[in-house]
Amino acid sequence: MIAEIIAVGSEMLTPYRQDTNSLAMPAELNRLGVAVAFKPILGAEFSQLVDAIRIALRRVDIVLLSGGLGPTEDDLTREAVAAALERGMSRDQTVVGSLKERFNRRGIQIREINFKQGDVIDGAELLPNANGTAPGQWIAAAYEDIPRYLALLPGPPKELTALFAEQVRPRLAAVIPAQHIATALLRMAVVPESEVDARTAPIYQAYPDVSTTILSTIGEIQLHFLCAKPSQAEAEARVADVLQRCADEMRPVVFSEDGSSPEVVILRLLAKRGLTLATAESCTGGLLSQRLTSVPGSSSSILGGAVVYSNALKTTFAGVSPGLLDQHGAVSESVARALAEGIRQRTGADVGVGITGVAGPGGGTGEKPVGLVYLAVSTRATTEVRELRLMGDRERVRWFSSQHALMLLFTLLQQDGSPGAVTLDQP
């Protein structure tokens, strides 16, 4: 079966607002074994809406509509679906009663137009909405004798997500041929997409029963696998198998085989080893620290650190000597090393990270161009420094710097214990 997700709302046709529901919904549908074939966004023009719904009924099995269930004159999804199906509507008095009660409770005067939220398309089932005033509706219809399923859902993501999970998913599951779906996600950092594709395509192409999607975000490549089989065990085994083979091919840039973010992976490694970490960031201005502390529970491993934007603070907080700064300049291997070592000593952390570089757009020179970044990780045993020459704008340079810092941490935290590896705990 295939689905179409129609997002209704003029604001999503402006330059200011993205339709975000249409990311959550494909995930839910894929898990039911349904592929999404179309995702149109349209506004509040009635005849355009009716036409779009008729187009959807012709070309897909399942039509999910989000938005346009509010109480204003622009909220026309109910009316448009009724018109497209050539059905009438009637006002549900239970909904009207609960609207009245809700308005009374908040001491707000209810207007006649609010009651249209109680209009139910003939033959539709009302889907109660615990998080808002607009109930959803579920309709089993037919287009030229082929069964079609429609769900009308409220636009606000929180309402939509809950209503889909509680009311729509079980109804869809009852009409969709039973399948077992398994998914898996392999995440890699700071490697070009073309290289990942060249090396893994020969592997995943040998799994025609697994759908593989390669996605590239800033500083990260993800391989998503999805497989549908008659049994869950079979599906799980197939995605686990292709993931494992791709992961083996791509080591050491693989940082997670279970979908975890780099931040979570680093915190897990720190916790496992009982290590604490502190950062001294110049060009990234707190980005690395902010990323690590965005993870719940990070306070057990992350002590904090310093944002040493000015040279004076490099000395005050990380003990970098003014002489070193004069001799090598703030953007240098020596200063990155001194930042990592200094912040580790000052804070008493087991691991220190130092980052210094030219994020741009200004501040670059012939010798030290925009994108030149030095990155250091210091432990009691050793300090590793990397020189990065990054491309792109300020945001990209900063993000990549933090991404490389996470990758260097990952490498060092994992290596420990292997023959010839850096030993973090060594005194």
Added chain:
Amino acid sequence: MIAEIIAVGSEMLTPYRQDTNSLAMPAELNRLGVAVAFKPILGAEFSQLVDAIRIALRRVDIVLLSGGLGPTEDDLTREAVAAALERGMSRDQTVVGSLKERFNRRGIQIREINFKQGDVIDGAELLPNANGTAPGQWIAAAYEDIPRYLALLPGPPKELTALFAEQVRPRLAAVIPAQHIATALLRMAVVPESEVDARTAPIYQAYPDVSTTILSTIGEIQLHFLCAKPSQAEAEARVADVLQRCADEMRPVVFSEDGSSPEVVILRLLAKRGLTLATAESCTGGLLSQRLTSVPGSSSSILGGAVVYSNALKTTFAGVSPGLLDQHGAVSESVARALAEGIRQRTGADVGVGITGVAGPGGGTGEKPVGLVYLAVSTRATTEVRELRLMGDRERVRWFSSQHALMLLFTLLQQDGSPGAVTLDQP
């Protein structure tokens, strides 16, 4: 005239990838006086593509297609447009030549399938693409004798944006009835959308010739105004007028009337006054610092600061006495004050910011629940402290904390000089 933007690419029908081009394109079209009526996203199924293009030709004047111009078997936009218009295609030898040259230069073997990027729909103009291998195409066609304009554009945002600006915009401008468009943007922080709407709707509704869009993001409300008039001056005057009246109504929560972000506004105020700033962040973990330093040139006002996640670092870096921490706890008005004052003194900055709170999901108690945040701004003259009780998850609590910090800075940096106001520069 109205437009439809068709995004072609199966990856945008997965849960993993958003279509982002469709935000930049409406902005460009609106500036030409064209409204976007439909934004469908679809995959690589040929007959679905052909049908979707025919549907668009029936219902809009301008059809922009992005994506599907690559060299793979899934890249079918050229073929589908030709089929929808019932036109043939021919291979452009100049494109073929430049593809060969490009591949030769990089030492890569060119395959037969690559040459399809040189296929030109009969009657189309080729639009050279300086940033990639796929040229765009421009077609003036007719649907039932009504003129229609189609542009085929490459998917990668950088290529699409440049190609649109250089090749498509002038062609559209030549066929669209001349209009002059003015836009304006009012940004407000930490105020509920419903309050902004209730107070400004009576104002902007009196401007039926100005299209007003209210948008709410986390901790910020934006009012976007757009007006089309026979002269630029007239359009500018109308949007300036409605913006001014809404701004007057909403002070003091208005932080920018020219579309500037809060970070930029704070940096501008600091620069104007020649003041420097340092931060001591606990629960926000570097987020405030990261936001401020994301602005190019911020190093002239932002010295840096400390991420004082652990209690020990609150003492080491911001001089908060262990006794104070013991007595009041890390999440307290006193500690926020001590952080702001301490970081200001330690760094020699003119302004110090301290943030401490419970971001959650863990760590809350009956007395100090998740969402309780203390925020302080210290100057040589005074220290102001605010208690926040924020709702939502960790990410939201952290974002709102940084947003409130920017708003408190804004208030204090502006007040100076007014009667009875805080004087920042006072020794």
